[in-house]
Amino acid sequence: AQSVTQPDIHITVSEGASLELRCNYSYGATPYLFWYVQSPGQGLQLLLKYFSGDTLVQGIKGFEAEFKRSQSSFNLRKPSVHWSDAAEYFCAVDPSGFQKLVFGTGTRLLVSP
Amino acid sequence: NAGVTQTPKFRVLKTGQSMTLLCAQDMNHEYMYWYRQDPGMGLRLIHYSVGEGTTAKGEVPDGYNVSRLKKQNFLLGLESAAPSQTSVYFCASSYLPGQGAYNEQFFGPGTRLTVL
Numbered sequence: 001a002q003s004v005t006q007p008d009i010h011i012t013v014s015e016g017a018s019l020e021l022r023c024n025y026s027y028g029a030t031p032y033l034f035w036y037v038q039s040p041g042q043g044l045q046l047l048l049k050y051f052s053g054d055t056l057v058q059g060i061k062g063f064e065a066e067f068k069r070s071q072s073s074f075n076l077r078k079p080s081v082h083w084s085d086a087a088e089y090f091c092a093v094d095p096s097g098f099q100k101l102v103f104g105t106g107t108r109l110l111v112s113p
Numbered sequence: 114n115a116g117v118t119q120t121p122k123f124r125v126l127k128t129g130q131s132m133t134l135l136c137a138q139d140m141n142h143e144y145m146y147w148y149r150q151d152p153g154m155g156l157r158l159i160h161y162s163v164g165e166g167t168t169a170k171g172e173v174p175d176g177y178n179v180s181r182l183k184k185q186n187f188l189l190g191l192e193s194a195a196p197s198q199t200s201v202y203f204c205a206s207s208y209l210p211g212q213g214a215y216n217e218q219f220f221g222p223g224t225r226l227t228v229l
Contacts (some may be wrong), residue, residue: 004155008154041222042222043221051218099216103148103156105155
């Protein structure tokens with residue numbers, strides 16, 4: 001079945017350490033790819049997106065993501081995590097290009113002192 | 114510019130009661146969406162609208178109805194609430210797909226609904 005997978009439900013990272021959140025998708029063609037962040041009690045905010053071109057995309061708040069076609073992955077990274085990055089992160093895809101999103105189940109990031 | 118707003122923020126219903134959730138956007142967006150968010154399941158699309166007077170079913174439409182009488186508003190209705198509809202509901206909006214352009218969705222703050 002076509003889907004978006006975020007294999008890590010929770011991740012704990014020490015403040016200042018690097019971060020990588022995983023996302024895999026199972027659609028035949030390369031879909032439009034997104035990462036959203038949701039702070040507690042808030043709506044979703046777009047971090048970055050990939051449509052085509054350079055496979056390393058930069059986003060807001062110091063985040064970046066790399067698209068790997070061979071692995072059907074779109075992993076989110078940050079070189080140095082801040083306590084304010086603690087939130088839930090969602091990977092999403094638009095398989096059709098008609099602006100209908102399919103979300104992964106999310107990864108909750110905890111940042112330890 | 115308020116962006117996407119949702120009313121109410123919280124609501125508790127009894128099984129069988131009805132209610133309407135209101136989403137409003139002031140960005141002149143054509144597309145509007147209703148999602149529900151459940152623990153461990155991410156967000157799932159309930160219904161969406163590609164313009165005033167139009168609606169379409171998403172992934173999980175059963176038990177919900179929607180209306181888009183005005184471009185800026187998108188209403189989500191529960192005619193007979195069930196405990197399975199306990200969830201956090203998010204509204205989003207976007208411009209319609211442009212020529213060669215893709216337009217991101219902007220999300221509201223959510224409505225937390227509990228059905229007892």
